[in-house]
Every structure is written in C-alpha cells, then in structure tokens.
Amino acid sequence: MHLNQAQLDELRTNGFIIIRNVLTPAEVEQLRKVTIDFFSNESNPIIYIFSGKTKSNAMSAIPGLRFLLKNKNVAQIMKDVAGPDVRYAHHSDAHFNMLSGWHKDNYGDDDWAKGPNGETYNAYKMAFYLQDHSNNNYGLTVRKGSHILRELNKGEIVDLHSKPGDAVVFDMRISHIGKEPDFFEKIIKFVNRNPKSQAKIFERYRKMFGVPDKISVFFGFGVPNKFTQEHIDKTIARQNKQNKSEGYSIDPETAKNLEEAGLHY
C-alpha cells in the first residue's frame, strides 16, 4: 500500500490524512482484544487519566500490539511519509474510553523553527481507532492546517469519521481532541477529582446508556532529524514519568519487528 502524491500533499497542507483499510478486520479484532484484556485487569499498570484509562509505551506493556510495527502497510506508510530512513519515535499509547481537551502532541523547544541545517519539523503519529466513527464525532477531531500555527485554537474543526482498519496520520503539531466531556461528564469531573473513580463512574454510565467502548492505539515516527530526536528524548522522559519507571530501553520484540520491516529506531 503506497501513498500517492495527492495524499502526501494533503498531509503537508492540512496536517492530517485518513488512509482507508490499512488493517484487516482480523488485525483490528486482535488489537481490540489485547487492549481490552489489558485494561480489564486492574493488576496491570494502567494509567487512569482523562476519566478513562491509558498506557504509554504500550508496545512494551501489551505484546499483542507489536505486530503493528512489522505490518507491511503500516511500514510502507511510514516510509512514504517520512522517507526510507524513517525513525520509530519510541512512543506508543493505547487509550480506553478517554475524554480529552484540545492539545498538540509536540513538545520541542521550537517546533516551528528551522534547524541548523535548514531541516524542519517532520514528526507524525499514526492512530488506529478500533471502532466505527463514521456516524459520530467521538473519534479524532482536528483543526485543519493548525500544524503550522503555534496557537491551539485556530483552524477549521474537522471530525475524522474513521472506520475500523483506517489509519489516521497526523503531524504531531496539529491541534486535536478525542471526545470532549458532555454536560453530565463535566459535572462528574468537577465533583469527583479522582481519575480512577471517575473512570469507574463513566464505565457504569456507558454501560447504562449502551455507549460502545472507545479504544485506540497510537505511535509516533518521523524523519531522522534534530526535531524527531528532541521529540524522542522528551517523549521517553514523559513515558518514564507516567510509567514510574527509571529508564527505557526498547523491548526486544518491538525492535525485531521494526528491523524486519526495514524501519529504524
């Protein structure tokens, strides 16, 4: 699966693209199953945040996700977007029923500047939303073109109606949001400030109203340059803090899969 020039231009101009049918239904099912299994077991090192659950450095914690990095379509998309020397950014997340606010995912000192050799920011995320969002706006929502702006609240709002198996690739600097809390959720969040008990309340609320679970898997990659290196350094520090871990080394199976797919890390 190759991206064509129009798709690459769209990514550069708008800051995002949806690529349809990257994963098969069986692959989507596997990602969903291993993620749900992980988050259903409270003895796992789950991070309770934004009224839901997440796991950073998910490739390490959830072995069943690792096949993504040797998937032929995924590897080809990474190379088409960031060139043959594309680097895995040592960042991966699995999210479960999170509510969020508008944010950008870049943390560099100045990600809109030019580097000493004229290089520019070229780091991306690939996101898989593992349920159908064609008729709702609970998947990813972005502000079109906001990757070139430092401001968070500028740019036309676009709901990405992804379907299971679709990949969303976006420039990490784009302003984006998952599902915003509704009125009831805002009140609960205000009254109850404990993230774990919030997650439990919202889980019951979802079940009561038949709201399907929302599960997604994200990982980062980029052109090998100073911006991507800075992102990697900061993201590892952030992941270590979130996971209360002293150090980081890439897990051996993830490294092997990347190598098999001809990807650098």
Ligand SMILES: O=C(O)CCC(=O)C(=O)O
């Ligand atoms: O909850 C979501 O769907 C959005 C997650 C997100 O924005 C992120 O991981 O940066």
